[in-house]
Amino acid sequence: MRRYKCKVCNYIYDPETGEPRTNTPPGTAFEDLPDSWRCPKCGVPSFKFVPI
Incomplete structure (x- = not known):
């Protein structure tokens, strides 16, 4: 599963x-x-997140 990063605050969802x-x-x-x-x-x- 991929992690995602918030483009606004750089929070990482793992x-x-x-x-x-x-x-x-x-x-x-x-x-x-x-x-x-x-x-x-x-x-x-969540649409403000990008995969990392």
Whole structure:
């Protein structure tokens, strides 16, 4: 699974660790995040992320 970076604040979403602040469990691929998911650091929508 690929990691993704927020283009606004450079937060890295790592699917292996998930994101506790958004109740996203480990193993959740970025592509499987709900449309309502937002960057836990700056709040932008997921379409502002790029694969790294």
